[in-house]
Amino acid sequence: MPGIDKLPIEETFEDSPQTRSLLSVFEEDADAISNYSQKLFQAMNRIYDAQNELSAATHLTSKLLKEYEKQRFPLCSDDEVMSSTLQHFAKVIDELSSCHAVLSTQLADAMMFPITQFKERDLKEILTLKEVFQIASDDHDMAINRYSRLSKRRDNEKVKGEVMEDVYTSRKKQHQTMMHYFLALNTLQYKKKIAILEPLLGYMQAQISFFKLGSENLTQQWEDFLTNIGTSVQNVRREMDGEVDVMQQTIQDLEQASDLLYMPDPDPSQVPVNRNLTRKAGYLNRRNKTGLVSSSWDRQYFFTQGGNLMGQARGHVAGGLVMDIDNCSVMAVDCEDRRFCFQITSFDGKKVAILQADSRKDCEEWIATINNISKRIYLSENPEEIAARVNQSALEAVTPSPSFQQRHESMRPTTQGRSRAARTSSVSSAGSETASPALSVLSLDALVAPDTPIQFDIISPVSDEYAGQAKAAGQGRTNPFGESGDTPPEESEDSILHQLFIVRFLGSMEVKNADSSDVIYETMRQILAARAIHNIFRMTESHLLVTCECLKLIDPQTQVTRLRFPLSSVVVCSSHQENRRLFGFVLQTAEGRVDGRPVTVCYIFESNNDGEKICDSVGLAKQIAFHSEMDRKATEKKEEQDKAKEKQQEELSKQKQIEKDLEEQSRLIAASSRPTPPAPSADGQFLVLSKSQSEDSDAGQEGREKGESEA
Numbered sequence: 001m002p003g004i005d006k007l008p009i010e011e012t013f014e015d016s017p018q019t020r021s022l023l024s025v026f027e028e029d030a031d032a033i034s035n036y037s038q039k040l041f042q043a044m045n046r047i048y049d050a051q052n053e054l055s056a057a058t059h060l061t062s063k064l065l066k067e068y069e070k071q072r073f074p075l076c077s078d079d080e081v082m083s084s085t086l087q088h089f090a091k092v093i094d095e096l097s098s099c100h101a102v103l104s105t106q107l108a109d110a111m112m113f114p115i116t117q118f119k120e121r122d123l124k125e126i127l128t129l130k131e132v133f134q135i136a137s138d139d140h141d142m143a144i145n146r147y148s149r150l151s152k153r154r155d156n157e158k159v160k161g162e163v164m165e166d167v168y169t170s171r172k173k174q175h176q177t178m179m180h181y182f183l184a185l186n187t188l189q190y191k192k193k194i195a196i197l198e199p200l201l202g203y204m205q206a207q208i209s210f211f212k213l214g215s216e217n218l219t220q221q222w223e224d225f226l227t228n229i230g231t232s233v234q235n236v237r238r239e240m241d242g243e244v245d246v247m248q249q250t251i252q253d254l255e256q257a258s259d260l261l262y263m264p265d266p267d268p269s270q271v272p273v274n275r276n277l278t279r280k281a282g283y284l285n286r287r288n289k290t291g292l293v294s295s296s297w298d299r300q301y302f303f304t305q306g307g308n309l310m311g312q313a314r315g316h317v318a319g320g321l322v323m324d325i326d327n328c329s330v331m332a333v334d335c336e337d338r339r340f341c342f343q344i345t346s347f348d349g350k351k352v353a354i355l356q357a358d359s360r361k362d363c364e365e366w367i368a369t370i371n372n373i374s375k376r377i378y379l380s381e382n383p384e385e386i387a388a389r390v391n392q393s394a395l396e397a398v399t400p401s402p403s404f405q406q407r408h409e410s411m412r413p414t415t416q417g418r419s420r421a422a423r424t425s426s427v428s429s430a431g432s433e434t435a436s437p438a439l440s441v442l443s444l445d446a447l448v449a450p451d452t453p454i455q456f457d458i459i460s461p462v463s464d465e466y467a468g469q470a471k472a473a474g475q476g477r478t479n480p481f482g483e484s485g486d487t488p489p490e491e492s493e494d495s496i497l498h499q500l501f502i503v504r505f506l507g508s509m510e511v512k513n514a515d516s517s518d519v520i521y522e523t524m525r526q527i528l529a530a531r532a533i534h535n536i537f538r539m540t541e542s543h544l545l546v547t548c549e550c551l552k553l554i555d556p557q558t559q560v561t562r563l564r565f566p567l568s569s570v571v572v573c574s575s576h577q578e579n580r581r582l583f584g585f586v587l588q589t590a591e592g593r594v595d596g597r598p599v600t601v602c603y604i605f606e607s608n609n610d611g612e613k614i615c616d617s618v619g620l621a622k623q624i625a626f627h628s629e630m631d632r633k634a635t636e637k638k639e640e641q642d643k644a645k646e647k648q649q650e651e652l653s654k655q656k657q658i659e660k661d662l663e664e665q666s667r668l669i670a671a672s673s674r675p676t677p678p679a680p681s682a683d684g685q686f687l688v689l690s691k692s693q694s695e696d697s698d699a700g701q702e703g704r705e706k707g708e709s710e711a
Helices: 018-068 082-146 158-214 220-257 360-374 383-396 404-410 462-473 518-533 611-673 689-711
Strands: 281-289 297-305 308-312 320-324 331-332 341-345 350-357 500-508 540-547 550-554 561-566 570-575 583-591 600-608
Touching: 018 082, 018 158, 018 570, 082 297, 158 220, 281 360, 297 360, 341 360, 360 383, 383 561, 500 518, 500 611, 518 570, 518 583, 518 600, 540 611, 570 611, 583 611, 600 611
Parallel strands: none
Antiparallel strands: 281 297, 281 350, 297 308, 308 320, 331 341, 341 350, 500 540, 500 600, 540 550, 550 561, 570 583, 583 600
């Protein structure tokens, strides 16, 4: 017999659209079989009815022939030959009637019984399983929808337990029903052949038996043919029995292996996360905006195809492109009303998709898979093996290898008084063996202090510094985001350079050395390795504004300044040598420690563009700031010189005015020292001053002389 297509029972748990499409083909075939079997049943039933009618008619004919002699005909009533002949015919026809009765019984057993059983039992079983499966699928969808709507903020353990139990029960019921439904549809392909061939075989054998009762009019060739058909039917039956046993065993194995998967959020210790995948498929909820603040979630089947993320709704024949995930960024995000959410941002930052997985395991596997695809690992010959090596390298990257540590210890100086050049060895950093031989020769301890904590998120802008500013102001409106109402003079909008970049904050940590870009490479290595070890995929996206005064991290939604870095404090800025999207800079501040030593912190970011462009922009800003500072100092020096000249002119003017006043006073004194004749009165008599008037005049003269001397 030719090979028979069958539904894959192993894929019933995944319940992908491809499986549903294949199921629809089998259901369509089952409908066609049902229609054809109904017509065939009607035709064979007509044969059976005709045979019963023939048998009854033959028996009636024989009976009538026997009663011929009892008839009273007006003419020829004494025709004995005719009566004898009719009796002979009646005997033969009676024997034929008996043969027809046997044939009817054989047709009922060999022809009508198999096709009736196939119609009433097998086809009705398919229809019943279809209805049960549809009900189970609808119940599972309702349970999943209710589970997906569980709120993280209003998490009720009792409700959560009931919902999870509902999901478990509905998922198990759907899986088991679907497996038995697939079994019935696969078995139908065999039963279809049996249901067609076995009635025909019974019909032919009944006819042969019928004819053998009358005469030997069938040849041995027909008998051999019918014997072969009977043998084939038996072979099909044995093959069907064997296949049914295999499928029953498969169902038992899958039921045992899938018991843990029925839970929507399985225990990670029992079902570990696979981070080496380069292909993944499954159902996810996608967030779609329906308004300015409202959104809806649609459940679709998503799968990766090369460097593309595809989506396919249930009932659709093929999937459609959701977005290109080559060089994309993916991170876990917190949604207000959903759990297990992650966000995918395209390489140019223009397209963003927020998806929700059914469990934490699925969420982490989707993030790891998309990260592997973003690195284009899928283009290699053995993508999963390379992904495993990359993840293993990331896990081993935090702690240097023993050989490297031994070399590092052997290259340490023996005395404390060696120069800085002697303290640096020729051993490169841990990441330099694969990155580039041109990395710095500084040791790990000279770059980053051991056991240095790593900050993976940006601190809220509401800080003590802004609180102190609000208290010092004593009045005015308080900004809830921590920003001051007055713009500092150094942050004016008249800056020559304004460049905006989309970046994602990876982490920051304190470093010991800020003389070269090697400290940035080492910090990148440690932060990325720590993220891989601790499964930290969430990254805060911000807008990096580069000006001639400072670097600002701005919230893209609220436009609030999260962090501000003075440009004068940026010591080194560099991008990664292989992954050009990674860049970082070292910030050195004068305050921050109790002992007064400067604090040096390295910040690492990931950008949508080339990180080297951002570093060039920072370098250009520092050059512009340097020239502006030189111009400002020159202007201030010129202003000071002009002020000194003006002050000198004022001093000379004052000196000249004093000399002029002294000369005037000298003339007045000389004039007052001459004798003055008494003034005649109106009547020609001289006035004589009294003693008091004379004293007042002398006191006034002495005051003038004293003032002149002081001047």
